[in-house]
Amino acid sequence: xLKLKIMPRSVLSSLYGSTILASLALAxxxxxxxxxxxxxxxxxxxSVSVVGSRRVGAAxxxxxxxxxxxxxMTKAAEQSGQFDxxxxxxxxxxxxxxxxxxxxxxxxxxxxAALRGLGSDQTLVLVNGKRxxxxxxxxxxxxxxxxxxxxDMNGIPVMAIREVQxxxxxxxxxxxxxxxxxxxxxxxxxxxxxxxxxxYGQYTEGDGENWQASAYCGVALGGGVxxxxxxxxxxxxxxxxEPGNPRIIGDTKADNQTIYLxxxxxxxxxxxxxxxAGVQQRDASSAAFGREGLGSEDIPSRNSxxxxxxxxxxxxNGKVDDRWGTxxxxxxxxxxxxxxxxxxxxxxxxxxxxxxxxxxxxxLDLLGGGQGRSxxxxxxxxxxFRQATTNADISRFYSDxxxxxxxxxxxxxxxxxxxxxxxxxxxxxxxxxxxxxGNAGSQGFPGFQPGDETDTDRHSNAAYVDIETDLTDRLxxxxxxxxxxxxxxGSTTTGKLAAxxxxxPDLLLRGSASTGFRAPSLQQAYFSSTFTxxxxxxxxxxxxxxxxxxxxxxAGIPQLKDEESKSYTLGLTWSPTQALSVTADxxxxxxxxxxxxxxxxxxxxxxxxxxxxxxxxxGQAQFFVNSVDTKTQGLDLTVSHRANVAAxxxxxxxxxxxxxxxxxxxxxxxxxxxxxxxxxxxxxxLFIEEGAPRRKATLGFDYxxxxxxxxxxxxHFGPQTLGTFxxxxxxxxxxEAKTSADLAFTWAFTEKTRLTxxxxxxxxxxxxVQDANETDNGFKYESVQFGLNGAALFARLxxxx
Numbered sequence: 162x163l164k165l166k167i168m169p170r171s172v173l174s175s176l177y178g179s180t181i182l183a184s185l186a187l188a189x190x191x192x193x194x195x196x197x198x199x200x201x202x203x204x205x206x207x208s209v210s211v212v213g214s215r216r217v218g219a220a221x222x223x224x225x226x227x228x229x230x231x232x233x234m235t236k237a238a239e240q241s242g243q244f245d246x247x248x249x250x251x252x253x254x255x256x257x258x259x260x261x262x263x264x265x266x267x268x269x270x271x272x273x274a275a276l277r278g279l280g281s282d283q284t285l286v287l288v289n290g291k292r293x294x295x296x297x298x299x300x301x302x303x304x305x306x307x308x309x310x311x312x313d314m315n316g317i318p319v320m321a322i323r324e325v326q327x328x329x330x331x332x333x334x335x336x337x338x339x340x341x342x343x344x345x346x347x348x349x350x351x352x353x354x355x356x357x358x359x360x361y362g363q364y365t366e367g368d369g370e371n372w373q374a375s376a377y378c379g380v381a382l383g384g385g386v387x388x389x390x391x392x393x394x395x396x397x398x399x400x401x402x403e404p405g406n407p408r409i410i411g412d413t414k415a416d417n418q419t420i421y422l423x424x425x426x427x428x429x430x431x432x433x434x435x436x437x438a439g440v441q442q443r444d445a446s447s448a449a450f451g452r453e454g455l456g457s458e459d460i461p462s463r464n465s466x467x468x469x470x471x472x473x474x475x476x477x478n479g480k481v482d483d484r485w486g487t488x489x490x491x492x493x494x495x496x497x498x499x500x501x502x503x504x505x506x507x508x509x510x511x512x513x514x515x516x517x518x519x520x521x522x523x524x525l526d527l528l529g530g531g532q533g534r535s536x537x538x539x540x541x542x543x544x545x546f547r548q549a550t551t552n553a554d555i556s557r558f559y560s561d562x563x564x565x566x567x568x569x570x571x572x573x574x575x576x577x578x579x580x581x582x583x584x585x586x587x588x589x590x591x592x593x594x595x596x597x598x599g600n601a602g603s604q605g606f607p608g609f610q611p612g613d614e615t616d617t618d619r620h621s622n623a624a625y626v627d628i629e630t631d632l633t634d635r636l637x638x639x640x641x642x643x644x645x646x647x648x649x650x651g652s653t654t655t656g657k658l659a660a661x662x663x664x665x666p667d668l669l670l671r672g673s674a675s676t677g678f679r680a681p682s683l684q685q686a687y688f689s690s691t692f693t694x695x696x697x698x699x700x701x702x703x704x705x706x707x708x709x710x711x712x713x714x715x716a717g718i719p720q721l722k723d724e725e726s727k728s729y730t731l732g733l734t735w736s737p738t739q740a741l742s743v744t745a746d747x748x749x750x751x752x753x754x755x756x757x758x759x760x761x762x763x764x765x766x767x768x769x770x771x772x773x774x775x776x777x778x779x780g781q782a783q784f785f786v787n788s789v790d791t792k793t794q795g796l797d798l799t800v801s802h803r804a805n806v807a808a809x810x811x812x813x814x815x816x817x818x819x820x821x822x823x824x825x826x827x828x829x830x831x832x833x834x835x836x837x838x839x840x841x842x843x844x845x846x847l848f849i850e851e852g853a854p855r856r857k858a859t860l861g862f863d864y865x866x867x868x869x870x871x872x873x874x875x876x877h878f879g880p881q882t883l884g885t886f887x888x889x890x891x892x893x894x895x896x897e898a899k900t901s902a903d904l905a906f907t908w909a910f911t912e913k914t915r916l917t918x919x920x921x922x923x924x925x926x927x928x929x930v931q932d933a934n935e936t937d938n939g940f941k942y943e944s945v946q947f948g949l950n951g952a953a954l955f956a957r958l959x960x961x962x
Contacts, residue, residue: 639658761782
């Protein structure tokens with residue numbers, strides 16, 4: 162029989178080099194319990210599920226020879242100046258990147274997130290060890306994750322989460338598609354007791370008010386525990402545009418209502434029934450580029466003097482419906498452990514465009530003797546994505562094989578559906594039909610047309626085997642093999658080999674080599690839209706053509722296939738005492754046939770498309786295509802230390818990520834040979850290579866003395882270079898390295914109640930100023946590094962019942 166000795170997570174982390182990033186300024190609960198009254202019950206964990214290991218009942222990440230970060234969320238929910246999960250992780254984990262976009266259409270409404278500078282769709286997200294769905298949105302604009310889908314990290318309230326585990330290693334052979342950069346596992350609470358948090362924040366410039374109320378309650382039910390989390394948040398709009406500029410540059414307005422249930426109950430002899438269900442409704446509003454008034458070229462092409470004589474700013478209002486749930490049953494049969502589960506995820510984004518007009522309708526009204534008016538709001542359509550995953554997992558631990566061997570195998574079946582729904586006619590039609598006057602469609606975001614509609618399905622089947630073996634007291638080996646077959650592009654086989662060798666009691670050498678893949682998303686394959694972009698301040702209609710459609714066929718774009726990767730890691734961990742831990746991990750990730758959003762083809766740079774584009778009435782076309790090989794290499798470094806200082810306890814943590822992505826080769830389809838510079842322009846190449854800073858470091862200090870806790874976190878962002886619309890000889894956008902700081906003070910009134918006040922980006926640091934005509938959002942700097950809003954103040958009151 163496998164016997165487990167349960168220890169506090171702070172001790173477990175030192176054994177095989179896992180890290181506890183909560184000490185960045187949100188000290189580990191195990192430490193906090195020794196120094197100040199604690200609101201949480203997580204100080205000792207009776208059982209731990211670790212991402213990257215399939216050993217049932219594993220006590221910690223000591224059972225896996227790869228780098229894992231543990232990030233307890235209790236203090237983040239109660240004391241952090243960041244109110245949503247993406248921002249919390251971005252300020253805690255250097256390898257994690259998420260930047261709020263502005264002026265990027267739908268990408269303003271959903272924050273995308275990624276690991277190690279790769280795309281958001283190259284990081285797999287699990288909830289309680291089960292695959293979470295991606296969003297329906299494809300990011301088309303903004304400085305991050307262009308052409309990618311991703312998982313909405315903010316769809317889950319921080320209050321519902323016990324811990325986030327970040328596996329910094331390729332794991333497609335273990336978990337399937339998307340796990341090229343790593344895996345994030347969100348472990349939800351199901352502990353007894355109730356707690357609540359009320360928070361308020363505001364930028365020092367007086368806008369962007371952020372209200373949040375969260376509550377969790379775990380109740381005993383049916384011999385088990387049911388955890389219930391409810392949250393309401395209201396984030397106000399911020400605006401950093403210059404006086405007199407009609408643009409609105411800053412955070413979107415967002416109203417979130419979320420509820421999550423998470424339960425586990427005994428059922429049958431030695432079995433457990435478990436389920437999770439979560440729903441979030443989000444109403445968000447993003448400001449598009451402004452249209453000018455009288456005396457400008459926007460009248461009558463994109464404005465009407467009768468409606469907006471002084472110009473206007475259209476608002477892209479999005480209603481997001483996100484649902485996730487899983488039901489399952491775990492049981493034992495002799496020495497075997499089995500887990501059968503069904504997971505369902507759904508995401509829908511509906512567009513309603515307000516403070517707008519259809520200039521062609523207004524022009525037709527004017528030609529007919531009217532004043533020149535149209536409706537000022539339109540339903541512009543929607544898209545949705547749903548995913549259903551069935552898993553059967555079986556494992557057994559053999560204590561008499563070597564020093565212990567765990568064998569796991571299983572099957573997975575997944576079905577996916579992607580739909581695009583057309584908007585109302587006024588959101589896309591060309592009403593005057595005379596080729597002069599107003600442009601077609603709602604300004605800010607032309608609606609999806611009937612020709613854009615799609616309802617597409619696919620399915621996949623997978624089988625895997627995963628073996629972990631303690632060959633000796635010093636050497637551990639992990640192997641994994643996975644076969645997966647998709648209905649739309651074929652099959653793939655991936656493998657992984659990892660090992661950990663203890664050189665000395667306090668020194669561990671670890672490494673891994675693996676192959677991986679990412680299936681092309683249905684969103685990338687079938688997204689279709691005609692939209693208006695602004696290039697150097699001038700409007701241009703662009704069609705994003707679906708794979709296999711008329712425009713893609715005319716351009717010779719082949720069917721999308723999977724990306725393939727090879728990953729390598731090599732690291733050392735050093736834990737000379739329980740108070741000090743150091744880890745360093747080198748990594749390299751090679752990705753072949755990476756799917757990218759192409760540059761824009763038109764009649765000038767690709768004459769073969771000229772006639773097709775003219776028939777569509779658009780100036781340019783873009784496609785998704787497997788056309789780039791990239792190499793990413795870097796270093797993750799962590800140092801943590803705990804010490805008694807004066808009459809209190811000081812926790813210090815340094816975490817750094819150094820990463821460099823390079824495009825190795827551009828592989829144009831045969832029909833586009835010779836057009837590689839259009840397929841991937843320097844501007845698009847830089848979005849891939851430097852969409853995230855090439856280095857990021859966090860230095861945190863957390864000092865607790867009596868009832869007062871002081872937390873200081875310093876975050877350094879390396880430089881970035883982004884492209885321009887004009888290209889050479891116009892210089893690229895150079896963003897200098899910047900350093901931000903967060904400061905918070907927490908007073909514990911009682912063991913159950915505490916108040917936190919503080920500030921984020923307290924020195925009001927902002928990105929380097931650029932030429933607004935050359936940025937993607939038309940502002941003097943992009944949403945890079947830490948964003949563009951500046952300093953903020955916040956307060957949080959937490960109470961445990």
